[in-house]
Amino acid sequence: MTLFKIISLLTGYVTVIVHGSSPERLINMASTRGIWLWNIKWVSRESIMASIRLSGIRPLRHIARETGCRFSIEDRFGLPFFLSKMRRRKTMVAGAVLFLVLLYMLSSFIWFVDVTGNTTVKDAEVIEAARQAGLAVGALKWNIDVSRVEEAIQDNLSRVSWAGVNIKGTRAIVEIVEKKMPPEGVGQGPSNIVAVKDGLVKELLVLKGHPVVQEGQTVNTGQVLISGEIPPPEVNEESDDNQEEESGIEPPEGGQPSYVRAQGIVRARVWYDGYAEVPLVETGTRPTGNEVFRVCLEIGDKEIILWGPEKISFEQYNRQVDTKKLPTWRNINIPVEINTERYLEIKSFRIQRTPTQARDMALKKAIEDAKKKIPGSAQIVNRRVEPVEAGERKENVARVKVVIETLESIGTEKPFKP
Amino acid sequence: MAWRDMKRRFKQQFSEILEIPGEVMLDLPKIVLVGNLQVFLENHRGITEYTPELVRIAVGEGEIEIAGEGLQLRNILPEEMCVEGQIKSIVFLGGKL
Numbered sequence: 186m187t188l189f190k191i192i193s194l195l196t197g198y199v200t201v202i203v204h205g206s207s208p209e210r211l212i213n214m215a216s217t218r219g220i221w222l223w224n225i226k227w228v229s230r231e232s233i234m235a236s237i238r239l240s241g242i243r244p245l246r247h248i249a250r251e252t253g254c255r256f257s258i259e260d261r262f263g264l265p266f267f268l269s270k271m272r273r274r275k276t277m278v279a280g281a282v283l284f285l286v287l288l289y290m291l292s293s294f295i296w297f298v299d300v301t302g303n304t305t306v307k308d309a310e311v312i313e314a315a316r317q318a319g320l321a322v323g324a325l326k327w328n329i330d331v332s333r334v335e336e337a338i339q340d341n342l343s344r345v346s347w348a349g350v351n352i353k354g355t356r357a358i359v360e361i362v363e364k365k366m367p368p369e370g371v372g373q374g375p376s377n378i379v380a381v382k383d384g385l386v387k388e389l390l391v392l393k394g395h396p397v398v399q400e401g402q403t404v405n406t407g408q409v410l411i412s413g414e415i416p417p418p419e420v421n422e423e424s425d426d427n428q429e430e431e432s433g434i435e436p437p438e439g440g441q442p443s444y445v446r447a448q449g450i451v452r453a454r455v456w457y458d459g460y461a462e463v464p465l466v467e468t469g470t471r472p473t474g475n476e477v478f479r480v481c482l483e484i485g486d487k488e489i490i491l492w493g494p495e496k497i498s499f500e501q502y503n504r505q506v507d508t509k510k511l512p513t514w515r516n517i518n519i520p521v522e523i524n525t526e527r528y529l530e531i532k533s534f535r536i537q538r539t540p541t542q543a544r545d546m547a548l549k550k551a552i553e554d555a556k557k558k559i560p561g562s563a564q565i566v567n568r569r570v571e572p573v574e575a576g577e578r579k580e581n582v583a584r585v586k587v588v589i590e591t592l593e594s595i596g597t598e599k600p601f602k603p
Numbered sequence: 604m605a606w607r608d609m610k611r612r613f614k615q616q617f618s619e620i621l622e623i624p625g626e627v628m629l630d631l632p633k634i635v636l637v638g639n640l641q642v643f644l645e646n647h648r649g650i651t652e653y654t655p656e657l658v659r660i661a662v663g664e665g666e667i668e669i670a671g672e673g674l675q676l677r678n679i680l681p682e683e684m685c686v687e688g689q690i691k692s693i694v695f696l697g698g699k700l
Contacts, residue, residue, distance in 0.1 A: 208653070209649075209650050209651060209652060209653050212649070212650055212653070212676070212679060213649030213650060215679070216649065216679040216680060216681055216684075217649070217681055219681065221679075221680065222676075222679050223676075223677060223678045223679070224675065224676075224677065225653070225675060225676035225677075225679065226675050227653060227654055227655045227674075227675075233653065235676075
């Protein structure tokens with residue numbers, strides 16, 4: 186049935202109104218002669234409406250004459266009629282064709298080049314390298330050899346270890362993976378080992394260089410621990426061999442110091458402070474987890490709610506607004522905004538704590554506070570809770586100060602120029 | 604018994620023995636009803652009357668009268684037709700089927 190309808194639409198069909206003394210006879214004759222009629226409706230006495238294919242009109246005329254009926258065409262459907270209608274509106278057809286051609290043409294250019302994944306390499310450098318290989322804004326999509334562009338970017342930019350080019354529609358996305366470079370200057374010239382933290386030196390292991398500090402000594406941040414400058418051996422000393430072994434290099438001739446890249450491990454005791462206070466009576470607000478979304482369209486001063494409730498049912502709430510605006514162009518500012526509002530319900534609370542509870546909580550918080558500063562590689566040796574002297578008046582606050590002692594490596598390489 | 608009845612009875616028995624469907628052998632109408640909405644009718648001889656309340660269709664040796672409201676002839680082909688609308692009754696008129 187659907188197939189019949191599709192074919193009818195392609196060949197074209199009309200609805201006719203048949204007037205006559207007995208339209209039934211016309212229907213019968215039409216059906217026996219193979220003229221397909223459908224959707225036959227009674228209009229009034231002696232007239233009916235029916236659908237008929239275009240090819241059946243001429244035979245129907247004969248039948249109508251034989252049966253003494255007249256018929257008139259009421260409406261026309263299908264492809265042939267559509268085409269003739271279009272023939273009368275050439276400009277519109279031309280517009281439609283032009284639209285399709287333009288759409289195709291414009292979508293075959295690259296309009297955007299995006300660079301992702303780069304941190305030290307500049308976007309402009311990558312875009313320039315891509316441009317030289319043929320990928321640029323305005324380039325024809327079909328002319329771009331993606332693998333060639335990728336190779337060119339990798340070859341031209343020494344800091345790029347891999348480049349991937351993805352063309353999605355009119356947007357080219359250049360994905361960059363950068364090489365991990367060692368820090369500037371490290372590994373070439375001489376360097377010292379310096380302290381990154383204040384601490385008390387516990388262990389000192391010198392692999393190369395001249396130790397400046399001793400075990401048990403307090404050091405400050407930035408202080409040189411193992412020097413890369415090895416002083417010339419004292420000539421009058423007898424034990425020359427001994428020193429040579431210690432420094433690990435051959436002592437230079439004469440009174441000139443030699444320079445090396447210091448290596449060694451310096452482990453020191455480091456102290457971290459953590460402080461926290463917890464009031465005995467705490468009041469405040471906190472989110473309940475309930476939230477309501479609302480999308481508003483703001484035109485000038487008017488606000489139209491597109492989605493969400495008209496009234497916020499929360500007693501107390503925080504409001505977060507995300508505003509989207511049309512871009513401004515040459516001082517033309519269109520005062521239309523779309524606001525996505527998020528209402529987070531909050532509730533006030535009041536907590537009463539006993540002094541011990543408050544103290545426990547403060548201790549926990551203080552330890553957390555201190556641990557935030559401790560690097561993962563550090564080894565915690567000792568923990569000490571220090572008293573905090575309360576003010577003169579009796580306070581409703583529990584204060585705790587914690588000192589955590591760790592054992593960790595505090596040396597870091599720092600190059601210097603002799 | 605008339606000669607025509609004899610002939611008909613013979614045909615009927617013949618078709619029963621050979622299990623040939625009646626509408627083929629005896630030229631009977633085959634009617635399919637879809638609820639009270641649609642009537643499919645095969646082996647018709649054309650329509651004799653059509654109004655929205657009544658459709659009379661010539662079949663074999665008689666007529667079928669479909670009564671209802673807002674009846675339309677959805678489709679007419681030489682062998683089959685479809686009547687649509689709110690069907691109230693189907694009556695066999697005249698002749699022996």
